Every structure is written in C-alpha cells, then in structure tokens.
Amino acid sequence: MGVILEVKNLTKKFGGLTAVNDFSFEIERGEFIGLIGPNGAGKTTIFNLLTGFEKPNAGSIRFDGINITGMSPYKIVNLGIARTFQLVRSFKFLTILDNVSVSCLSPRGKKVSKDIGTEEYASSILTAVGLVDKARIPPIVLPHGDLRKLQIGKAVGTNPQLLLLDEPFSGLSHEEQLGITDLINKLHDDGVTIFMTGHVLRELMTLVPRVLAMHQGKLIADGPPREVAGHKIVLEAYLGRGEGFA
Amino acid sequence: MQIRFLNRIKENSLFVICVSVFYLVELTYILTLLYYFGYTSLILSTILYFTLFYFGFLYLAFNFTILWAAIKRNFKLIPSAIRRLMAWLGTFKGGLTLFCMLIIAIIPLLTQNAYYLGSMFIVAMIYTIYAASWDFLAGYTGQVSFGQAAFFGFAGYVTADRILIQNWPWLPSLFFGALIAVLISLIIGIPTLRLKGPYLALGTLSFASILYLLFAMPTILYGSTGLFGVPRLSENVIIEYYIVFIFVIISLTIMKAIGNSKLGTVFKSIRDDETGAEASGIHTTRYKILAFVISAFFAGIAGGFFTMRNTAVSAQIFGTTYSFYPLVMVAIGGIATISGAGVGAFFFIFLIEILRGVADFQWLPAGAADFLDDALIFSVLLILVIRFAGAGVLKSAIERLKNLWDILLGR
Numbered sequence: 001m002g003v004i005l006e007v008k009n010l011t012k013k014f015g016g017l018t019a020v021n022d023f024s025f026e027i028e029r030g031e032f033i034g035l036i037g038p039n040g041a042g043k044t045t046i047f048n049l050l051t052g053f054e055k056p057n058a059g060s061i062r063f064d065g066i067n068i069t070g071m072s073p074y075k076i077v078n079l080g081i082a083r084t085f086q087l088v089r090s091f092k093f094l095t096i097l098d099n100v101s102v103s104c105l106s107p108r109g110k111k112v113s114k115d116i117g118t119e120e121y122a123s124s125i126l127t128a129v130g131l132v133d134k135a136r137i138p139p140i141v142l143p144h145g146d147l148r149k150l151q152i153g154k155a156v157g158t159n160p161q162l163l164l165l166d167e168p169f170s171g172l173s174h175e176e177q178l179g180i181t182d183l184i185n186k187l188h189d190d191g192v193t194i195f196m197t198g199h200v201l202r203e204l205m206t207l208v209p210r211v212l213a214m215h216q217g218k219l220i221a222d223g224p225p226r227e228v229a230g231h232k233i234v235l236e237a238y239l240g241r242g243e244g245f246a
Numbered sequence: 247m248q249i250r251f252l253n254r255i256k257e258n259s260l261f262v263i264c265v266s267v268f269y270l271v272e273l274t275y276i277l278t279l280l281y282y283f284g285y286t287s288l289i290l291s292t293i294l295y296f297t298l299f300y301f302g303f304l305y306l307a308f309n310f311t312i313l314w315a316a317i318k319r320n321f322k323l324i325p326s327a328i329r330r331l332m333a334w335l336g337t338f339k340g341g342l343t344l345f346c347m348l349i350i351a352i353i354p355l356l357t358q359n360a361y362y363l364g365s366m367f368i369v370a371m372i373y374t375i376y377a378a379s380w381d382f383l384a385g386y387t388g389q390v391s392f393g394q395a396a397f398f399g400f401a402g403y404v405t406a407d408r409i410l411i412q413n414w415p416w417l418p419s420l421f422f423g424a425l426i427a428v429l430i431s432l433i434i435g436i437p438t439l440r441l442k443g444p445y446l447a448l449g450t451l452s453f454a455s456i457l458y459l460l461f462a463m464p465t466i467l468y469g470s471t472g473l474f475g476v477p478r479l480s481e482n483v484i485i486e487y488y489i490v491f492i493f494v495i496i497s498l499t500i501m502k503a504i505g506n507s508k509l510g511t512v513f514k515s516i517r518d519d520e521t522g523a524e525a526s527g528i529h530t531t532r533y534k535i536l537a538f539v540i541s542a543f544f545a546g547i548a549g550g551f552f553t554m555r556n557t558a559v560s561a562q563i564f565g566t567t568y569s570f571y572p573l574v575m576v577a578i579g580g581i582a583t584i585s586g587a588g589v590g591a592f593f594f595i596f597l598i599e600i601l602r603g604v605a606d607f608q609w610l611p612a613g614a615a616d617f618l619d620d621a622l623i624f625s626v627l628l629i630l631v632i633r634f635a636g637a638g639v640l641k642s643a644i645e646r647l648k649n650l651w652d653i654l655l656g657r
C-alpha cells in the first residue's frame with residue numbers, strides 16, 4: 001500500500017490570519033478519510049494548498065513520492081490529484097458531456113480516453129455518476145443535486161488516484177446524499193483514495209473509517225470518527241466553548 | 247448492401263453524366279449570355295432555358311429523384327464527413343449559410359462595378375476574416391484583444407514590404423505576413439496570457455499604440471508616408487473578388503471546425519471557467535496562447551489582403567479604430583459564432599455606405615462632416631448593440647426567420 005500523500009508543517013497566512021497552521025498528516029493509498037471542522041476552520045484552504053490553487057507560506061506536500069509544493073494546479077491534476085469545489089462550478093455553455101470531456105482531454109485523462117475515444121470515455125463517466133440521459137443539455141438547467149454529481153464526474157475524468165471532495169453533500173436532500181454516497185463508495189471500491197470534507201460530523205460518521213478534525217487552522221484530532229467525536233477539543237470547537245467566546 | 251448501392255449507382259450513372267453535362271452546358275450558356283449582355287439577359291436566358299429544355303428537364307429531374315432516393319436509402323454507406331455535411335446543409339443554419347455563400351458567389355455576375363465589388367464587397371469580405379479572427383479568440387476562449395490591429399497592421403506592412411521591396415509573389419508574401427503576426431502574438435501573449443484578467447486587453451492595446459508611434463516616425467521603418475503602390479491581387483476586380491472569397495470560406499471553415507473540435511471544447515472551457523479548466527487538468531496558458539496565435543494568423547491574413555486592396559499601408563492601420571472594428575462587427579453578428587463576423591462586417595460596410603449616400607452632411611459646419619465618419623457610426627452602433635441586442639442584432643431576426651421556416655415545413 002504505502003503513503004500516497006504526506007503533508008508536513010503546512011502553513012498558510014492571509015494577511016494577519018493564519019488559515020492553516022503547522023498542519024501535518026499522511027494518507028495511505030486506498031484510504032477513505034474525512035476532514036471536519038467548523039466554518040472557517042481552514043478545510044477548503046487545505047484543499048487549495050494540496051491542489052496548487054494556493055501557495056503555502058511554509059511546509060511541504062509530497063504526493064506519490066513527488067514534491068508538489070507550489071506546483072501549478074494543472075500539473076498536480078495530471079499527477080493524479082483531482083478535486084471538486086465547495087461551490088459548484090461548471091462550463092455553463094458546454095453540454096454536460098463536454099463538461100466531462102474537458103477532463104478527459106487533459107494529458108492524464110487522454111491516457112485512458114485515447115484508446116476508447118473521448119466521447120465514449122466521457123459517456124461512461126456520465127453513466128457512472130447517473131447523468132447519461134442528460135448528456136446533451138447545458139448545466140444551467142440542472143438541479144443542484146445533479147450539479148454535485150457533475151462535479152464528481154469532471155474530477156473522475158482526469159482519472160485520479162486521490163480524489164478531494166469539498167463538501168460533496170452541501171445543499172442536498174437526504175435522498176440525493178444517499179446517491180452521492182453510493183457514488184463515492186463505488187469510486188473508493190475502484191481503488192481511488194478519497195479525502196473529503198464536511199462540517200457536520202454526522203454525515204461523515206458512517207462513511208469514513210478515519211477522520212481529521214481541525215479548528216482555526218490546526219489539526220486537533222485524528223482517528224476513527226467515534227473517537228474523534230468524543231474528543232474534548234472537538235466538542236469545544238464545535239460548541240464554541242473553551243476559548244472563552246460564546 | 248455495398249454492392250447493391252454500387253449497382254444502383256451504375257444504373258443511375260448514365261443519368262448522372264447526362265445531368266452533369268446538361269447543367270454544365272446550360273451554365274456556360276447562361277454565363278456567356280450574362281457576360282455579353284449583362285443583367286437583362288438573365289430573364290431572357292431563363293425563358294429560353296425553360297422553353298427549350300422543359301421536357302428534358304422534367305425527364306432528368308425525374309431521374310434525379312430516383313438517384314436521390316437511392317442515395318437516401320443507402321445513406322449509411324456515404325463517408326461520415328460528407329454525410330455530416332449533407333445533414334448540416336439540410337438544417338436551417340446550413341441552408342442559410344449555403345444560400346448566403348451562393349449569393350456572394352454570384353454577385354460579380356450581377357454587377358461588374360469596380361466600386362461595389364472592390365470597395366464594398368471585397369473590403370467587407372476582408373473584414374469578415376478580420377472580425378472572425380477576433381471572434382475566435384474572444385468568443386471561444388474568452389480572451390479579449392483590444393489591439394487586434396497590431397496583427398492586422400503588422401502583417402499588412404510585412405506583406406507590402408515583401409511584394410514591393412523583395413519582389414515576392416503575393417501568396418508567399420501574404421503567408422509570410424501572417425507568420426510574422428503569429429510571432430508578434432507570441433511576444434505579447436506569453437507574458438500576458440499567463441495571468442488571469444484584463445492583461446491581454448491592456449497588452450495588445452498598448453502594443454498597437456507603440457506600433458502606431460513607431461511606424462508614424464518620419465525616419466525609421468518606412469517613414470510617415472508608409473508604403474504605397476502595392477499591386478492588387480489582380481488587375482481584374484472579379485478575379486480579386488473570387489480569390490478573397492475563397493480565402494474567406496477557407497478561413498471561416500477552419501476557425502469553425504476548430505471551434506467544433508475537441509480543441510474547441512477545451513478553448514470554450516477556459517472561456518466559461520478558467521479555474522475549473524485548470525482543475526480539469528488543462529494547461530490553460532498554453533491553450534490561450536494557441537488560440538491567440540491562431541487568431542493573430544487570420545488577422546494577419548486579413549491585414550495582408552487589406553493592404554493589397556488599398557494598394558498602400560500607413561501607420562493609421564494601427565489606430566484604435568481598426569482595433570475596435572472587429573468588436574463592433576462581432577457584436578452585430580453575434581459572438582462565438584464565427585459566421586456572425588461576416589454578417590457584422592457586411593452590415594457595417596453597407597450601413598456606412600447607405601448613410602453616406604443618404605446624408606451628404608452639407609448642412610454641417612465645415613470640418614464636422616469628417617468627424618461624422620466611420621468612427622462615429624461605429625461608436626453609435628456599438629452603444630446600440632450593447633444596449634438592445636447582447637447576442638447580436640441579427641440573431642433574433644434569424645430566429646424569427648427560422649420559426650417561419652419551421653412553420654412552412656409544418657414542424
């Protein structure tokens with residue numbers, strides 16, 4: 001198996017605010033792991049650092065043995081880390097199929113798509129995420145739940161080893177959440193390492209065997225959900241006690 | 247299946263040959279009449295055509311129907327590219343495009359007036375390539391160039407230089423000019439396209455201004471008078487017309503084909519969401535530069551033709567007017583359509599012509615009439631288009647026409 005991602009002393013400052021503070025962790029290949037923390041804890045910032053959309057002030061990131069600290073996003077994607085965004089984004093004047101095709105046309109996506117054809121590859125992904133019957137329409141007419149699926153489809157098109165999902169459940173109904181859960185489980189069964197955020201622990205609780213908890217940029221707990229949930233600092237962080245503010 | 251199709255073709259091949267010969271003879275006949283007797287004979291020849299060949303025509307039309315049915319039945323055996331072309335021509339848009347192309351193709355048969363053909367149609371066609379080059383960049387990739395004249399003008403100068411000073415034939419001169427435009431686009435594009443935001447617009451705008459100042463200097467380069475006495479493509483305006491026409495079709499087809507290809511999908515993804523495209527593993531800078539280079543190439547082709555048409559080129563060509571022309575034309579014709587550039591260019595040229603004809607500006611104070619030139623017209627147009635028709639003036643008109651079409655066909 002081995003370590004797929006190794007993060008050491010990662011720090012990111014925005015002016016006077018330290019959004020990520022001396023953050024270190026490792027992810028094993030094939031793991032399924034969650035990242036929780038209250039609003040503004042720094043989860044999205046961590047994802048932005050891992051995927052090159054932000055450059056860290058200090059610390060290092062190694063993926064698959066390669067130092068990717070400060071690399072540009074497209075290079076990181078082509079090494080095998082794909083991500084989704086907390087706020088859904090899509091290519092609004094392209095069809096759903098073409099939205100996914102773009103990822104299939106990236107250098108890494110092409111390795112798969114050149115044998116079976118871009119369109120076929122993209123369609124197979126749409127089948128997997130459950131959007132194949134909407135292949136020819138633009139994303140503006142999709143309901144929010146489908147847009148979340150499309151996010152995942154776009155990420156999968158780059159054929160990732162490690163998939164970072166930023167709040168994949170946010171704004172979804174319970175049924176829609178179940179659909180996404182199935183999808184993520186399927187991807188994990190196919191061997192993709194999954195790292196996902198959520199700010200409500202309950203969502204992740206049943207899904208992941210391991211969870212990282214962060215607060216104000218710092219890692220405060222790391223372990224099985226049940227253990228982390230019982231952690232004193234986590235409770236304090238979520239309930240907003242401890243540090244003296246109400 | 248294949249054999250059956252071939253048999254059918256064989257059965258019908260005699261008809262096809264007959265029909266082809268028949269039409270060729272007819273066409274030569276009509277063209278000859280037109281050439282010698284002008285427009286009035288079109289009516290004469292049409293009458294002759296129907297009286298003399300009416301029964302033959304009916305007979306051949308009947309056989310053609312059989313052939314067409316055979317082709318339709320075996321539609322799957324036709325190579326997919328041709329099949330797609332045929333299907334496209336059957337659609338409203340394809341038919342309309344074909345119709346417009348045919349109209350433009352027969353214009354020289356209707357008028358041989360050098361002013362109409364040269365100063366209006368040929369110029370409008372050159373602007374079509376120019377505006378399409380801008381639309382390619384802005385419409386597909388979302389990168390706005392405010393200094394497209396830098397490529398247009400520079401290629402114009404280089405082409406003129408090759409023809410006049412190096413005595414090159416026009417075709418290599420034209421391509422050489424376009425290649426130099428590509429080089430310049432790399433110089434502007436590589437630093438500015440790395441960044442997100444309006445840096446390309448600023449970069450191109452300032453570059454065009456610098457070129458303007460450089461080329462307007464009296465002693466260096468070609469001096470303030472520029473280059474003049476550049477020979478036209480041909481002495482014969484009709485030949486010039488068809489050469490430019492062919493280049494318009496080829497250029498627009500290439501740009502449109504790229505837009506519809508996988509490369510085009512990647513371009514459009516950058517336009518729609520640059521960050522998202524990066525997250526999809528796309529090296530956005532590289533693709534933006536590629537689109538910019540292609541755009542500069544076609545702007546360069548247009549610039550070369552423009553210089554040859556005007557037989558001269560001066561620093562004026564780097565002026566902001568020429569940089570904003572394509573914006574207006576694309577705004578009129580509709581962005582990200584490529585063919586809309588043609589609609590916009592023709593609309594623009596004809597509007598200027600009509601306004602010039604209608605108003606002779608006599609009632610204006612001296613000097614004001616000069617101001618009331620293209621620049622003012624295009625500013626007013628731009629404001630109107632932006633205010634009233636974001637998707638291009640003619641888009642809604644075409645949509646209405648299409649609705650009518652659908653009704654006529656009972657859809």
Ligand SMILES: Nc1ncnc2c1ncn2[C@@H]1O[C@H](COP(=O)(O)OP(=O)(O)OP(=O)(O)O)[C@@H](O)[C@H]1O
Pocket residue numbers: 014017019037038039040041042043044045046086199
């Ligand atoms: N580009 C930026 N510039 C300045 N401050 C930023 C920037 N991005 C994030 N921050 C700040 O960094 C902190 C961490 O934000 P981040 O978005 O990473 O939190 P999060 O854990 O993802 O929160 P949420 O649950 O709301 O998504 C916040 O205080 C936020 O305001």
Ligand SMILES: [Mg+2]
Pocket residue numbers: 043044045086166
């Ligand atoms: Mg977040």
